[in-house]
Amino acid sequence: xxxxTQTPSHQVTQMGQEVILRxxxxxxxxxxxxYRQILGQKVEFLVSFYNNEISEKSEIFDDQFSxxxxxxxxxxxxxxxxxxxxxxxxxxxxxxxxSRTDTQYFGPxxxxxxx
Amino acid sequence: SQKIEQNSEALNIQEGKTATLTCNYxxxxxAYLQWYRQDPGRGPVFLLLIRENExxxxxERLKVTFxxxxxxxxxxxxxxxxxxxxxxLCALPAAGSARQLTFGxxxxxxxxx
Numbered sequence: 001x002x003x004x005t006q007t008p009s010h011q012v013t014q015m016g017q018e019v020i021l022r023x024x025x026x027x028x029x030x031x032x033x034x035y036r037q038i039l040g041q042k043v044e045f046l047v048s049f050y051n052n053e054i055s056e057k058s059e060i061f062d063d064q065f066s067x068x069x070x071x072x073x074x075x076x077x078x079x080x081x082x083x084x085x086x087x088x089x090x091x092x093x094x095x096x097x098x099s100r101t102d103t104q105y106f107g108p109x110x111x112x113x114x115x
Numbered sequence: 116s117q118k119i120e121q122n123s124e125a126l127n128i129q130e131g132k133t134a135t136l137t138c139n140y141x142x143x144x145x146a147y148l149q150w151y152r153q154d155p156g157r158g159p160v161f162l163l164l165i166r167e168n169e170x171x172x173x174x175e176r177l178k179v180t181f182x183x184x185x186x187x188x189x190x191x192x193x194x195x196x197x198x199x200x201x202x203x204l205c206a207l208p209a210a211g212s213a214r215q216l217t218f219g220x221x222x223x224x225x226x227x228x
């Protein structure tokens with residue numbers, strides 16, 4: 001069964017450094033998302049992406065964050081200058097169609113640790 | 116603002132019994148509600164979606180109900196097994212959003228052998 005993949009599984013970085021988290025969504029899916037989950041807390045929406053542009057973003061997704069689909073398969077989340085509070089699991093998800101009720105398929109996540 | 120509450124942080128039940136998890140929401144009338152399973156250190160895995168005009172949905176040993184009057188969904192696992200032990204998340208589309216999901220904090224289910 002096709003699945004969303006994410007790399008790396010764990011990223012450790014120093015505060016102030018830039019990180020890029022990578023995701024390969026399911027190949028024929030059209031909508032892409034990033035969520036994050038701080039340890040012990042809820043899964044929180046960051047951003048959704050469709051047709052090469054951001055369709056929605058949350059208050060968390062400030063100017064330090066950006067997303068890109070550099071080619072036909074990868075979907076990346078960049079954090080320009082990491083802060084301690086960016087430490088979390090980051091999940092990528094993808095959806096096949098335009099229907100609102102279509103299932104979001106989540107990847108296994110990248111654990112980001114900011115020191 | 117929209118709020119989602121799941122009944123308890125942790126639920127322990129004996130193998131073979133039915134687990135019942137609750138999701139309550141306020142200040143909102145969602146068009147649908149979803150349930151996900153999350154294992155430690157892993158991403159959420161979709162289980163079931165129920166629409167506002169559906170009272171009940173089943174999938175194998177899973178059953179979900181949706182009461183839009185009470186603003187509540189119940190999630191049942193019948194004949195529970197130790198392999199069902201995980202955190203179960205309720206998720207709703209965010210108010211005014213096309214696709215953004217808002218998650219509850221989850222209920223950690225442990226099925227004891």
